[in-house]
Amino acid sequence: MELSFTRRVVEILNRIPEGQVTSYGIVAGMAGNPRAARQVVRVLHSSSKKYNLPWHRVISSRGYIAIKDPAGFEEQKALLAAEGVFADEEGKVKIEGFWIGYDD
């Protein structure tokens, strides 16, 4: 059956391996619509805590942390660092490439 786009995004987020990061657009693409990156953002806002999602493993396609709120920004950096993924003050994540869903 067809789950809503949002629901699928939740499923995908739960499958992102530790130490890996992906972009909003990629998640959107895996969920079925590459153009719905903004919708992915909504999911993180509405269901991140509710579903215990690894929202910190999702960054912008440029490889930067995209959070506006400074507190959340720092929090994401910390969470990523805990998994071995480091980012500098600019929020630029130092990683080779994005997770594209194969590992699972």
Add this chain to the structure above:
DNA sequence: CAGCTGACTTGGG
């Protein structure tokens, strides 16, 4: 029902 929103993406200069 129409409009707004948002932690984005891509293309062009």
Add this chain to the structure above:
DNA sequence: GCCCAAGCCAGCT
């Protein structure tokens, strides 16, 4: 490679 402008989608008010 950096900055700016326009585009896009699904859920909410």
